[in-house]
Amino acid sequence: MSFDPNIPNVARMYDYYLGGKDNFPADRAAAEKVLEIVPHIPVGVRENRGFLGRAVRFLRAQGITQFLDIGAGLPTRENVHQVAGDAAKVVYVDNDPQVLAHARALLEDSPQVRIIDGDVREPARVLADAGEHLDLSQPVAVLMLAILHFVQDDPRPIVATLTSALAPGSFMALSHVCSDVQPEAAPGVERVYQGASAQFTARRSPEIIALFDGLDLVEPGVVNLPEWRSDNPDFMPFRDSPPYFLCGVARKPAR
Numbered sequence: 001m002s003f004d005p006n007i008p009n010v011a012r013m014y015d016y017y018l019g020g021k022d023n024f025p026a027d028r029a030a031a032e033k034v035l036e037i038v039p040h041i042p043v044g045v046r047e048n049r050g051f052l053g054r055a056v057r058f059l060r061a062q063g064i065t066q067f068l069d070i071g072a073g074l075p076t077r078e079n080v081h082q083v084a085g086d087a088a089k090v091v092y093v094d095n096d097p098q099v100l101a102h103a104r105a106l107l108e109d110s111p112q113v114r115i116i117d118g119d120v121r122e123p124a125r126v127l128a129d130a131g132e133h134l135d136l137s138q139p140v141a142v143l144m145l146a147i148l149h150f151v152q153d154d155p156r157p158i159v160a161t162l163t164s165a166l167a168p169g170s171f172m173a174l175s176h177v178c179s180d181v182q183p184e185a186a187p188g189v190e191r192v193y194q195g196a197s198a199q200f201t202a203r204r205s206p207e208i209i210a211l212f213d214g215l216d217l218v219e220p221g222v223v224n225l226p227e228w229r230s231d232n233p234d235f236m237p238f239r240d241s242p243p244y245f246l247c248g249v250a251r252k253p254a255r
């Protein structure tokens, strides 16, 4: 992928939804079209970052010291290495040149962090490159937050390749936009993203839950973002909503 400010870019659109400044007019125009169809996206993306922080803290408490964050996105507040702390090694993977440039500029001097130009659709290559910094014979947490809805083909083989290579005791944390809440909105959103740097694919809850097959889900299972081990149960946007942005954390069992 090459840098082009005139093509709406999914990392920069996400930055715009989050209220960031790393975006261009083409990104903002496309994001505004999506917001006309799904106005609750800014809440969802903030909740997604909240889930990221809670999941990484949970994983550190489980003794995880190696993180592979695929589809890391433009650096923002509470990036994985900041939440995980200096005792953890982190590999950030993305296929977007702007994301890679920003991440390198910010993190070049950090010995515990590596940035890899990689595509989640080539999971074996991602693992090989990540293995140069992480010890894959020991548990690793693979994070795939808000990325697999940018994979058009069935993402299960990607997840299977990644998890089968991991040591028992490894974890996967995943989040994925879910179209159960507003199925009629999916075609319009997909159309906006057709002209973007990556295409969006709407999925329903059974397809997202199936991504955890073969792994042991930790409590509370696959739920809407704010419901995952919330540290502020009073703040529960869209309480009792049908699935709109599902997430979960699961552990690879010993077999």
Ligand SMILES: C[S@@+](CC[C@H](N)C(=O)[O-])C[C@H]1O[C@@H](n2cnc3c(N)ncnc32)[C@H](O)[C@@H]1O
Pocket: 010, 011, 014, 048, 049, 052, 070, 071, 072, 073, 074, 093, 094, 095, 096, 099, 118, 119, 120, 121, 144, 145, 146, 147, 150, 198
């Ligand atoms: C919506 S952002 C999510 C960022 C972060 N994971 C989060 O949840 O806050 C999606 C990221 O996935 C990256 N991405 C999309 N398709 C990808 C692919 N095939 N391989 C690697 N990264 C990809 C985009 O460049 C973008 O940075």
